[in-house]
Amino acid sequence: MEPKLRVENLSVWYQRQPALKHVTLSVEEGEVLALIGPSGCGKSTFLRTLNRLSEEQVGVRVTGSILLGDLDIHQPQVDVTQIRRRIGMVFQAPNPFPFSIFDNVAYGPRLQGAADPAALRKIVEQSLRQAALWDEVRGKLRRPALALSGGQQQRLCIARALAVNPEVLLMDEPTASLDPLSTAKIEELVGALRGQYTIVMVTHNLRQAARVSDRTAFFLDGTLVEVGPTRQIFTAPQDSRTEQYLTGRFES
Amino acid sequence: MGRGRRLYGLSAVLAALGLAGFALVLGSLLKSGLPILTWHFLTSSGPGGIGPEILNTAVLCAIALVVTVPLGLMVAVYQGEYLRRRSRRVRELDHLRATLMSAPTIVVALVIYRVAVGWWHWPVSLMTGALALAVINWPFMVAVSRSALASVPDSYREASLALGASRFETVIKVVIPAALGNLIEGIGMSLARLAGESAALIVTAGVNVSQHWSLWGPGETLAVHIWYIRTEGLVSGRDAEAAATGLTLMIGISVVLWLASRAARLFGRSQGGYDGA
Amino acid sequence: MSMPSVTDRMPRRAAGVAAGLFGLVGIVVVASLVAGAWPMLGEPRSVANLIGAVWDPLRGRFGMAPFVVGTAAVTLAALLIAVPVALGAAVTVVHQMGALMREWTLRVLAVLTAVPSVVFGWWGLQMVVPWVRNRVGGPGYSLLAAGIVLALMILPTLSLFFAQSLGQVPKVLREGSAALGATADQTLLRVELPVAMPALVNGLVVGLARALGETMAVQMVIGGQTALPRGLADPGATLTTQIFTDITAFPPGTAGHAVLDIMALLLIAAMYVLVRAAERWGGL
Ligand SMILES: Nc1ncnc2c1ncn2[C@@H]1O[C@H](COP(=O)(O)OP(=O)(O)OP(=O)(O)O)[C@@H](O)[C@H]1O
Numbered sequence: 052m053e054p055k056l057r058v059e060n061l062s063v064w065y066q067r068q069p070a071l072k073h074v075t076l077s078v079e080e081g082e083v084l085a086l087i088g089p090s091g092c093g094k095s096t097f098l099r100t101l102n103r104l105s106e107e108q109v110g111v112r113v114t115g116s117i118l119l120g121d122l123d124i125h126q127p128q129v130d131v132t133q134i135r136r137r138i139g140m141v142f143q144a145p146n147p148f149p150f151s152i153f154d155n156v157a158y159g160p161r162l163q164g165a166a167d168p169a170a171l172r173k174i175v176e177q178s179l180r181q182a183a184l185w186d187e188v189r190g191k192l193r194r195p196a197l198a199l200s201g202g203q204q205q206r207l208c209i210a211r212a213l214a215v216n217p218e219v220l221l222m223d224e225p226t227a228s229l230d231p232l233s234t235a236k237i238e239e240l241v242g243a244l245r246g247q248y249t250i251v252m253v254t255h256n257l258r259q260a261a262r263v264s265d266r267t268a269f270f271l272d273g274t275l276v277e278v279g280p281t282r283q284i285f286t287a288p289q290d291s292r293t294e295q296y297l298t299g300r301f302e303s
Numbered sequence: 304m305g306r307g308r309r310l311y312g313l314s315a316v317l318a319a320l321g322l323a324g325f326a327l328v329l330g331s332l333l334k335s336g337l338p339i340l341t342w343h344f345l346t347s348s349g350p351g352g353i354g355p356e357i358l359n360t361a362v363l364c365a366i367a368l369v370v371t372v373p374l375g376l377m378v379a380v381y382q383g384e385y386l387r388r389r390s391r392r393v394r395e396l397d398h399l400r401a402t403l404m405s406a407p408t409i410v411v412a413l414v415i416y417r418v419a420v421g422w423w424h425w426p427v428s429l430m431t432g433a434l435a436l437a438v439i440n441w442p443f444m445v446a447v448s449r450s451a452l453a454s455v456p457d458s459y460r461e462a463s464l465a466l467g468a469s470r471f472e473t474v475i476k477v478v479i480p481a482a483l484g485n486l487i488e489g490i491g492m493s494l495a496r497l498a499g500e501s502a503a504l505i506v507t508a509g510v511n512v513s514q515h516w517s518l519w520g521p522g523e524t525l526a527v528h529i530w531y532i533r534t535e536g537l538v539s540g541r542d543a544e545a546a547a548t549g550l551t552l553m554i555g556i557s558v559v560l561w562l563a564s565r566a567a568r569l570f571g572r573s574q575g576g577y578d579g580a
Numbered sequence: 581m582s583m584p585s586v587t588d589r590m591p592r593r594a595a596g597v598a599a600g601l602f603g604l605v606g607i608v609v610v611a612s613l614v615a616g617a618w619p620m621l622g623e624p625r626s627v628a629n630l631i632g633a634v635w636d637p638l639r640g641r642f643g644m645a646p647f648v649v650g651t652a653a654v655t656l657a658a659l660l661i662a663v664p665v666a667l668g669a670a671v672t673v674v675h676q677m678g679a680l681m682r683e684w685t686l687r688v689l690a691v692l693t694a695v696p697s698v699v700f701g702w703w704g705l706q707m708v709v710p711w712v713r714n715r716v717g718g719p720g721y722s723l724l725a726a727g728i729v730l731a732l733m734i735l736p737t738l739s740l741f742f743a744q745s746l747g748q749v750p751k752v753l754r755e756g757s758a759a760l761g762a763t764a765d766q767t768l769l770r771v772e773l774p775v776a777m778p779a780l781v782n783g784l785v786v787g788l789a790r791a792l793g794e795t796m797a798v799q800m801v802i803g804g805q806t807a808l809p810r811g812l813a814d815p816g817a818t819l820t821t822q823i824f825t826d827i828t829a830f831p832p833g834t835a836g837h838a839v840l841d842i843m844a845l846l847l848i849a850a851m852y853v854l855v856r857a858a859e860r861w862g863g864l
């Protein structure tokens with residue numbers, strides 16, 4: 052089967068400083084791919100090139116290609132907003148807009164011109180259900196999003212991303228700022244979304260990677276060391292550096 | 304690029320428009336004023352010289368600052384260090400300060416004219432002008448001091464208080480030194496504002512320079528001079544003289560602000576404080 | 581707050597006295613104006629006189645409408661010109677400049693906020709009045725000229741406040757919007773401006789207060805006519821310029837001076853309302 056995303060020979064520099072070097076990696080349709088590696092190894096950088104968020108910053112240079120289906124998304128003539136609708140993102144700390152719960156979820160559809168209240172309400176409800184938040188916020192959709200708990204806010208951000216119907220979901224340490232209970236909920240949610248969406252998730256929590264992902268990629272110093280089925284990476288890594296990292300012999 | 308960035312383009316056009324406006328102001332000021340801006344012009348008195356006006360401006364600003372810097376700081380210390388945060392008195396003082404600060408200076412002049420000239424029989428003079436400037440600047444100094452003190456983290460205060468220091472010792476030894484950079488920057492800003500004041504001084508300090516300089520004699524300042532010769536004066540070449548006076552004033556103000564920001568950096572100005580109201 | 585210690589008693593009292601004096605200044609300002617205005621405020625006939633449109637002190641007609649209208653027109657014109665330009669400048673500073681350029685621009689803007697108003701008045705006489713005379717007609721001295729001059733005068737203040745407001749919008753919100761497929765314009769309109777709105781309102785109020793209270797820059801170019809203006813190209817007068825021109829013409833104690841005190845009270849009341857509005861809707 053054709054992979055959903057095919058990254059080839061990707062390199063990224065901040066000013067002159069290389070952050071990613073010749074990364075080649077494929078993501079299969081409907082799988083959950085975990086990205087692990089020590090702090091500063093380029094996981095976030097990698098994720099942010101997948102939806103071209105990297106170019107919002109000055110001084111970032113990207114070479115190589117990223118194919119979404121057969122579209123090379125870093126070609127200059129490609130409309131970046133189209134790419135970002137197809138590839139959604141959830142950030143490390145929940146970042147809901149300081150609007151109502153409803154307006155947060157409706158934000159993406161409205162960008163594309165959706166204005167019909169009934170249709171919007173349907174999209175909002177469906178997205179909140181998918182993000183396992185509906186039962187907690189039904190009837191309170193006009194409340195400010197910032198009044199929700201951290202875990203709820205993060206699920207709201209997931210609902211917000213789902214509302215534009217993306218094919219791929221990028222998650223950068225989505226539970227890093229949450230308590231264990233909220234973390235468990237998000238993990239459960241990721242499990243439920245698997246298959247329907249292609250998910251690339253950065254995590255520092257190795258057990259989380261082991262619990263939720265189908266495959267795992269290990270990054271070190273801007274290079275991809277190895278990628279493979281999660282079970283195999285965790286039990287029989289091919290590269291000694293992966294083993295060292297997993298057994299805690301890197302400072303993190 | 305380009306797609307969906309039309310507002311950015313529009314913004315750049317608008318910004319260029321604003322820039323062009325200021326280029327016109329500064330350009331015409333330079334064009335008219337620079338040719339006659341000589342040492343003689345700066346130092347001599349009488350027509351074709353602004354020596355006395357420079358002196359009067361400096362004296363008025365100096366008196367007003369000497370009076371209002373300590374007074375402003377004291378009010379701010381009382382509000383910020385002695386009263387409970389968010390207490391009613393703090394809010395009332397804040398309202399008073401904000402209202403006085405935005406009150407037109409001509410209104411202050413109206414009050415000073417009645418009180419000092421009318422009731423106390425002060426002459427229209429440098430002293431009366433200095434009083435007006437002090438009243439104008441006090442709320443500004445309170446605002447400057449308030450935000451400078453507020454920029455000092457509470458942890459500093461707590462650390463000092465925990466060591467057994469009194470509130471006062473904490474303010475003197477910890478809070479004010481930590482706020483010094485911002486204070487100096489704000490004082491520079493208020494000095495620049497005072498140097499440019501005209502309406503209130505025309506009424507209280509007059510439009511003449513006296514032969515025998517005295518604090519109780521009339522004292523025309525640079526800003527007043529610009530207005531006077533341009534609108535009331537009958538001298539030939541008044542445009543040029545007004546422009547040269549304006550240039551002198553602008554250069555003085557720029558130097559003050561530059562020195563203040565240099566000094567402020569020396570004393571560790573904290574970030575993000577370009578809010579000179 | 582803990583018990584005041586012994587060494588705190590004196591300094592606390594001194595600071596309290598300073599604050600009391602400060603309050604006294606406020607009281608004296610308002611009280612002296614009220615005292616001066618009292619003879620005119622007392623009787624109903626003079627109140628009708630005051631809100632009229634005819635200003636003819638020699639005949640005892642003290643209608644303030646021309647000045648209220650003049651103040652409103654000039655302030656509104658200034659804001660209509662300055663607010664869009666300042667917003668544009670702010671967007672440019674925040675989004676289209678490198679860090680170094682941005683820092684310098686902000687520093688220059690801060691210096692420009694301190695340009696004395698007479699300098700703007702001088703420029704108005706030099707360029708704006710002739711321009712209005714040639715392009716719009718009339719004597720050139722006009723509400724329009726005053727509005728243009730004021731607009732330029734408040735532009736640095738507004739730009740600085742607006743740039744600061746937009747700059748405070750958290751980057752994660754902008755990125756969150758971009759990640760949902762928003763264009764730069766959409767993010768600006770739908771996230772940055774709404775999120776920055778309280779701070780923007782604050783800046784707007786500061787600019788409004790400056791425009792409302794400005795005297796000299798306006799006085800130099802407005803023409804000083806006391807009849808009710810019929811258009812922006814007409815000469816006119818504002819509350820502040822009228823106080824300025826008549827303050828020495830009517831000595832304290834006369835009816836004319838009392839009317840000036842009333843105008844001053846109006847201005848102070850307006851400022852107080854603005855202060856409270858900024859507190860209510862602004863981001864302070
Ligand atoms: N905006 C930036 N400008 C310059 N260098 C950057 C920038 N962002 C990241 N870097 C550098 O690029 C490298 C990779 O950073 P990145 O954020 O991708 O790491 P990461 O693997 O996500 O780390 P963490 O686990 O701490 O989130 C680091 O050395 C970092 O210092």
Ligand SMILES: [Mg+2]
Nearest residue numbers: 094095096223
């Ligand atoms: Mg990261």
